[in-house]
């Protein structure tokens with residue numbers, strides 16, 4: 392009998408822990424590798440808009456970095472004008488690799504809201520006489536606190552030609568829409584003329600549109616002491632003078648000597664003329680040329696400056712001679728350039744007929760003294776007494 396032989400199988404007993412440790416070890420390695428290889432996560436800040444001029448560091452743009460370390464946190468970006476800029480955020484992962492992410496940063500202009508209205512520089516009140524010209528914008532300006540220059544307008548109804556008191560406003564607005572208003576009292580005073588309804592002078596004191604005072608006394612008008620004789624202002628029939636007033640004569644003699652030294656001979660063709668003289672002359676002209684034409688160059692009796700003893704016709708009183716005679720022309724040119732130094736004015740300048748009421752008379756000079764003469768000379772562009780003082784020269788019906 393045989394027995395099967397049992398082969399004794401010795402089973403090698405395995406240590407059950409070894410694979411587990413190995414696996415665990417491998418898992419740890421794997422975990423570590425995975426951990427080290429983990430991609431960084433950058434959590435950006437919500438704050439990506441800054442005022443122009445701000446220096447923004449990369450660190451400020453990052454709220455948090457996971458799985459890595461911010462590498463270039465101290466780098467900064469800046470803009471001096473509004474716009475966008477790209478910032479690059481660099482992060483090192485755990486193995487030292489650089490990971491980048493970019494972000495757009497906006498820089499904006501700082502706008503400070505303007506709530507302050509402009510400040511208007513303007514007068515509180517302006518007063519003129521009826522007929523006087525006025526520029527209500529003269530010297531008026533408005534500036535905002537930001538330095539913005541604002542335009543100014545006038546709000547309200549007014550008429551410089553109609554006497555009255557007008558309450559209006561200067562108005563200015565800045566570009567932000569803030570409006571400033573400044574009140575103005577604009578007064579147009581009634582112009583009172585020194586004539587009655589017939590054109591006869593009425594004694595009293597009157598203010599001209601140029602702000603001068605006309606003083607009428609004994610039927611004679613004076614401004615700053617200067618007697619006025621023109622188509623508006625007559626002299627009393629009884630008013631007489633010497634051939635020249637003493638002052639006129641003294642000034643004329645000085646002037647005549649000065650002219651002589653320059654080789655110019657002056658002569659007086661006509662000085663004082665009485666009311667009767669003028670009456671005769673005027674009517675003679677009227678007979679010759681008719682009233683309308685005669686009045687362009689000759690005065691009605693009482694209205695002639697010659698009656699004052701201060702009006703002189705020098706060298707000639709003839710327009711043809713003034714044009715054609717060289718010596719006469721030279722003398723009139725000399726007067727035109729020098730007479731003011733001795734207190735004489737060219738009374739009826741060229742192109743001023745509308746003011747004086749008379750055609751150009753290059754020979755007719757009026758003594759007014761050096762102060763006024765120097766002003767009216769105006770470098771040869773003569774200003775008339777009418778324009779300077781602000782009165783007219785027109786017949787109003789009355790003749791002495």
Ligand SMILES: [Zn+2]
Nearest residue numbers: 702703704755
């Ligand atoms: Zn004359």
